[in-house]
Amino acid sequence: MNPYIKLVARNLHLSAGRIAIIASLLIIAASVACASESADDDGIVADGLESPRGLTLDQDGNLLIAESGRGRLLKVTDDRKVSSLATRLPHSLSTGPEGAYQAGPSAISLLNGEVFFVVGEYVGEQSARLYRITGEAGYEAVTPITDGWAPLENRFSNPYDIVNAPEVHGWIVSDPGGNSLRAVDLAGNIYDYVVFPNFVIPNHAVPVEMVPTGIARGPDGAIYVGSLTGFPYPPGEAVVWRVEDLNGDGDAMDEGEVEPFVTGLTTVTDITFGTDGTLYIAEFSSDTVTVLGGGDISENAISIPGRVLIWNGSELTVFADNVVSPTGLLATDSTLYISEEFAGRVSKRPLN
Ligand SMILES: [Ca+2]
Numbered sequence: 001m002n003p004y005i006k007l008v009a010r011n012l013h014l015s016a017g018r019i020a021i022i023a024s025l026l027i028i029a030a031s032v033a034c035a036s037e038s039a040d041d042d043g044i045v046a047d048g049l050e051s052p053r054g055l056t057l058d059q060d061g062n063l064l065i066a067e068s069g070r071g072r073l074l075k076v077t078d079d080r081k082v083s084s085l086a087t088r089l090p091h092s093l094s095t096g097p098e099g100a101y102q103a104g105p106s107a108i109s110l111l112n113g114e115v116f117f118v119v120g121e122y123v124g125e126q127s128a129r130l131y132r133i134t135g136e137a138g139y140e141a142v143t144p145i146t147d148g149w150a151p152l153e154n155r156f157s158n159p160y161d162i163v164n165a166p167e168v169h170g171w172i173v174s175d176p177g178g179n180s181l182r183a184v185d186l187a188g189n190i191y192d193y194v195v196f197p198n199f200v201i202p203n204h205a206v207p208v209e210m211v212p213t214g215i216a217r218g219p220d221g222a223i224y225v226g227s228l229t230g231f232p233y234p235p236g237e238a239v240v241w242r243v244e245d246l247n248g249d250g251d252a253m254d255e256g257e258v259e260p261f262v263t264g265l266t267t268v269t270d271i272t273f274g275t276d277g278t279l280y281i282a283e284f285s286s287d288t289v290t291v292l293g294g295g296d297i298s299e300n301a302i303s304i305p306g307r308v309l310i311w312n313g314s315e316l317t318v319f320a321d322n323v324v325s326p327t328g329l330l331a332t333d334s335t336l337y338i339s340e341e342f343a344g345r346v347s348k349r350p351l352n
């Protein structure tokens with residue numbers, strides 16, 4: 001363990017092991033995807049990208065992609081016509097200790113006709129913020145500069161995904177770095193909404209962190225969030241949680257407000273609900289320890305892919321396997337879009 005990493009860990013009140021996990025997750029690999037044209041029906045929406053992640057639809061129904069590794073928001077019309085909605089947004093492929101961290105747009109949300117995005121995945125400061133697009137290639141921060149040395153309460157650490165949340169007068173943001181969900185109001189004030197405790201598994205001395213990732217609004221109005229889980233990414237221990245502020249006190253930290261919704265999952269990175277209420281769940285890899293364990297993470301992710309599952313309310317079924325490091329999902333009436341982050345592409349699958 002690099003001594004500087006340990007120093008950072010101590011000062012952030014995080015375990016050194018946790019920092020190592022985050023660092024591993026964020027190592028950037030060059031896109032291995034080929035930018036050449038292929039058949040229209042090959043399921044590729046956009047490729048040659050650098051760590052695509054968050055997906056959403058704009059008001060005209062165009063697909064928006066948060067391209068974390070290049071600091072861009074992309075717009076896709078007619079499936080394959082890709083243009084930049086915004087460029088030169090805060091990002092870096094080699095920031096933080098050892099230059100081993102990525103920071104960049106991770107998720108997008110439209111609210112009242114405006115485009116908002118979170119930048120996270122950076123154990124440090126400054127860039128881990130919620131931003132608003134202000135016009136042609138312009139942007140401004142909504143939340144304050146993140147002080148990575150401050151206590152973890154009521155601030156961003158590594159924001160990952162976002163959902164509009166009128167119940168907190170703004171948004172709810174998943175923050176894997178804090179094992180938490182943060183409420184953010186329209187003025188940019190940040191409050192803890194949920195803080196997930198660590199959990200224990202057999203034959204592993206150190207408690208495992210929950211690491212909440214993809215977040216979505218359910219058809220019942222509740223918030224749902226998946227958990228990656230921390231090292232050693234135990235199979236079957238990841239959960240999709242249902243979160244609701246039952247007593248209306250502005251957070252979901254009271255009795256019964258966070259409940260397991262789907263269990264038995266592995267390294268969940270994103271979730272999305274279809275228009276019929278079906279829940280789609282992305283699992284990062286069948287062997288995340290090996291994918292993140294060294295070598296070329298893109299090659300690892302391709303050789304040990306993840307998958308997308310369906311939860312229909314009573315049982316889990318496999319919707320798509322051989323999906324490379326999925327980190328973003330979006331379902332429309334007819335299509336499931338998938339960001340395959342370390343393949344550098346966004347693909348799609350028809351929904352029946
Ligand atoms: Ca998402």
Ligand SMILES: [Ca+2]
Nearest residue numbers: 245249251254
């Ligand atoms: Ca509450």
